[in-house]
Amino acid sequence: MAIITIKNLEDTLDSARATLLSSTSGDGIISRDDFQQLQEQTEDPLEKKFLGVFYDFLLQLDFKPRKRVTEAVIDRGISFIREEVIPQLELRLIFGIGANQKTAQVPEAGSAIGSELFTVTSNELLLSPDELKDQIADLANGDLFFEDYGSEEAKPIEAFFQTHPGKPLSPNSFIDAIGLEPGYENSEVSYFDAADQVLENFIKNHTEAGLSNRARALVELMKENLNDFKLVILGNPRSPSLRPNFPVYVVGRGYDGNLAGFSSIIVWNQETLPR
Numbered sequence: 001m002a003i004i005t006i007k008n009l010e011d012t013l014d015s016a017r018a019t020l021l022s023s024t025s026g027d028g029i030i031s032r033d034d035f036q037q038l039q040e041q042t043e044d045p046l047e048k049k050f051l052g053v054f055y056d057f058l059l060q061l062d063f064k065p066r067k068r069v070t071e072a073v074i075d076r077g078i079s080f081i082r083e084e085v086i087p088q089l090e091l092r093l094i095f096g097i098g099a100n101q102k103t104a105q106v107p108e109a110g111s112a113i114g115s116e117l118f119t120v121t122s123n124e125l126l127l128s129p130d131e132l133k134d135q136i137a138d139l140a141n142g143d144l145f146f147e148d149y150g151s152e153e154a155k156p157i158e159a160f161f162q163t164h165p166g167k168p169l170s171p172n173s174f175i176d177a178i179g180l181e182p183g184y185e186n187s188e189v190s191y192f193d194a195a196d197q198v199l200e201n202f203i204k205n206h207t208e209a210g211l212s213n214r215a216r217a218l219v220e221l222m223k224e225n226l227n228d229f230k231l232v233i234l235g236n237p238r239s240p241s242l243r244p245n246f247p248v249y250v251v252g253r254g255y256d257g258n259l260a261g262f263s264s265i266i267v268w269n270q271e272t273l274p275r
Contacts, residue, residue, distance in 0.1 A: 004121055009086055012121045013078050016054050020074055030055070030069040046255075050120040057113045085114045122255070127225045129253075129260030133161035136262055139218040146248060146264035147205045148198055149191070149233070154205075157262040160249060165257040174232055174249075177259070186234040186247055195229035195250050202250070218262075226252025226260060237268055244269060 020030050023038040030038075035055050042048040058069050058077045067073065127135070137159035147154035164177045171189035180187040199219045206215035222229070232249040244267050251261035 004118065004125065006086060008121050008125065009117055010082065012050075012117060012124065013081060016051060017074050017078060019051065020055070020069070021071060028070055030074075035069075044123075046120050046123045050116045053112050053116045081113060081117070085117075088114075126255055128256055129161055129226070129258040132221065132225050132254070132260040133159045135221055136160075136218060136260065139214055139221065140262065141214070144206065144211060144215055144218065144262075146202070146250075146262075146266070148201050149231070149248070149266055150268065151266040152269065153267040155265040155267065157264045160251060160259070160261050160263045162251075162259045164253070164259045167257075169228060169230060169251075169253055169259070171232070174230075174259075180234075188234065188236050189232060190235055190237055190246070191231065191233040193231045195231040195252075198231045198250055199223070199229060222252055222261060226254055228253045229261075233266060 019038070020035075023034045024030055025034055035051075039048055039052065042051060054077075055069065058073050059067055061073070061077050061080060140157050140159060142156060144157050145154040146157050162177050164173065167173055171192045174192075175182075175187060175189060199222070203212055203215045203219055206212045229250070229252045232251065233246055234248075235246040237246065246266045246268060247263065248266045249261060249263045251259045253259060
């Protein structure tokens with residue numbers, strides 16, 4: 001669970017303030033042209049969206065037509081958010097579930113900015129899937145293993161990362177992402193299931209080996225930074241030419257849509273296939 005504190009939210013506001021002020025043309029005013037240029041230079045899509053909502057919020061705050069956004073206007077807007085919006089927000093964030101939660105008491109003028117403030121702050125707190133891969137590899141350390149779904153043998157896990165932006169995770173999208181072509185060996189997804197129980201079993205299966213603390217740390221690291229956990233097994237276990245080794249992936253999606261987790265091998269024969 002990623003926890004957003006008041007300080008995290010206020011740090012985001014301070015960063016947005018500095019970013020807006022850096023875009024002036026030397027006259028102390030952030031004009032629409034100045035802001036448009038700033039947006040074109042901002043690469044992070046979440047930051048770009050937040051700055052847009054923040055700028056619109058500042059323009060509408062006093063209900064004055066043709067208002068100019070200056071340092072004083074920014075500071076008035078931030079004071080409003082700190083005094084009227086942040087105290088009413090739910091400060092504990094479960095990534096992927098509560099990212100947009102807010103109480104009914106948030107003033108209407110602050111609802112949109114409060115929601116976006118949550119989203120962009122959680123982005124700053126979370127590791128990207130690419131960053132997560134290295135930490136998973138360190139925790140796996142060559143001796144954590146996968147022993148679930150009826151596997152006859154415990155096989156070592158390896159850290160996994162895969163780009164997968166812009167669409168929901170599905171069997172077909174997973175196959176496309178890892179670059180397998182239809183008709184090739186192991187290009188068929190035989191199991192695509194929720195992996196929450198698999199992650200709990202992963203911890204339990206390491207207890208006897210004295211590795212449960214490291215396995216738990218790995219699972220908690222994934223849960224703090226990812227959501228939508230899936231178990232993916234490749235290959236057709238019902239094929240007449242049964243191969244005993246089947247690639248397995250336990251993955252979640254990060255805030256950028258990409259995948260991280262771990263991969264391993266499941267060992268099956270006809271007697272040990274899960275029903």
